[in-house]
Amino acid sequence: MSNEVHAVGDKVEPGSVDTVLESVAMENGVAAKRSPVKDLKVVFVLGGPGSGKGTQCAKIVDTFGFVHLSAGDLLRAEINSGNENGTMIQNMIKEGKIVPAEVTVKLLEKAMKESDNDKFLIDGFPRNLDNRKCFDEVTGIEPQFILFFDCPEDEMERRLLGRNQGRVDDNIETIRKRFKVFIDSSLPVVGHYEECGKVHKIDATKTPSEVFESIKPLFKHFKQTDSEIQVELVEAIKNHSIRSTPVAA
Ligand SMILES: Nc1ncnc2c1ncn2[C@@H]1O[C@H](COP(=O)(O)OP(=O)(O)OP(=O)(O)O)[C@@H](O)[C@H]1O
Numbered sequence: 001m002s003n004e005v006h007a008v009g010d011k012v013e014p015g016s017v018d019t020v021l022e023s024v025a026m027e028n029g030v031a032a033k034r035s036p037v038k039d040l041k042v043v044f045v046l047g048g049p050g051s052g053k054g055t056q057c058a059k060i061v062d063t064f065g066f067v068h069l070s071a072g073d074l075l076r077a078e079i080n081s082g083n084e085n086g087t088m089i090q091n092m093i094k095e096g097k098i099v100p101a102e103v104t105v106k107l108l109e110k111a112m113k114e115s116d117n118d119k120f121l122i123d124g125f126p127r128n129l130d131n132r133k134c135f136d137e138v139t140g141i142e143p144q145f146i147l148f149f150d151c152p153e154d155e156m157e158r159r160l161l162g163r164n165q166g167r168v169d170d171n172i173e174t175i176r177k178r179f180k181v182f183i184d185s186s187l188p189v190v191g192h193y194e195e196c197g198k199v200h201k202i203d204a205t206k207t208p209s210e211v212f213e214s215i216k217p218l219f220k221h222f223k224q225t226d227s228e229i230q231v232e233l234v235e236a237i238k239n240h241s242i243r244s245t246p247v248a249a
């Protein structure tokens with residue numbers, strides 16, 4: 001991650017993560033230390049409900065050092081936090097509907113802003129064209145590519161009914177609504193990115209390990225080389241953020 005330091009007042013894109021960081025910095029009377037927005041690497045992870053997005057994201061995080069941001073998890077956390085939007089979000093999720101883009105984008109932007117990482121897997125987003133437009137307007141971030149998990153409905157239904165995580169939307173009535181929303185609202189987003197040549201379609205019907213094997217080549221490019229890791233360590237030591245501790249004999 002770049003540690004470029006910007007003085008308050010440097011030119012930044014309006015409405016971007018940079019702007020938010022800048023204002024936080026100004027509130028605290030310090031110059032913001034952050035990467036320019038264009039340096040953030042974002043991969044959108046799409047696919048029907050139960051296609052295995054979360055399962056694969058966990059593997060990508062472990063192997064390639066991304067931060068996993070699940071839009072659904074962020075919305076569920078918002079319900080549990082008791083914030084003002086909680087009831088509205090809960091009702092929409094129960095109905096399998098898509099929460100207004102401004103709400104979800106705000107949560108994603110906050111999570112990216114609070115992270116030290118610069119590589120994000122954004123899972124279950126953009127769920128519709130409005131999500132996509134709002135994210136673009138607020139952050140200005142163009143995704144590296146889109147990982148699209150392709151899975152037939154009967155297999156997704158079987159997986160969701162067996163998930164057993166106590167989710168209010170993993171019941172047959174809501175699952176059917178979610179499938180319809182996926183076809184009507186989410187597939188057009190995949191279509192948009194297909195036109196841009198950014199979609200990697202993955203056969204999600206195989207075992208989790210086999211699916212991961214087919215994804216790996218797409219992420220090799222993001223793996224830090226040993227020399228990059230060394231440079232970061234030297235920088236960290238120089239900045240006194242890591243202290244050398246004598247090893248006990
Ligand atoms: N390749 C696979 N084969 C069989 N079962 C799988 C596979 N991948 C995931 N599962 C199981 O299917 C269920 C749904 O997986 P997961 O939560 O990863 O899907 P998801 O796409 O993130 O779903 P949602 O969009 O509803 O959050 C889980 O119980 C998971 O263990």
Ligand SMILES: Nc1ccn([C@H]2C[C@H](O)[C@@H](COP(=O)(O)O)O2)c(=O)n1
Binds near residue numbers: 098127
């Ligand atoms: N961009 C998003 C993502 C999710 N939601 C809502 C509606 C979904 O049915 C629910 C669960 O999401 P999942 O965990 O299955 O990805 O959360 C939304 O409104 N907008």
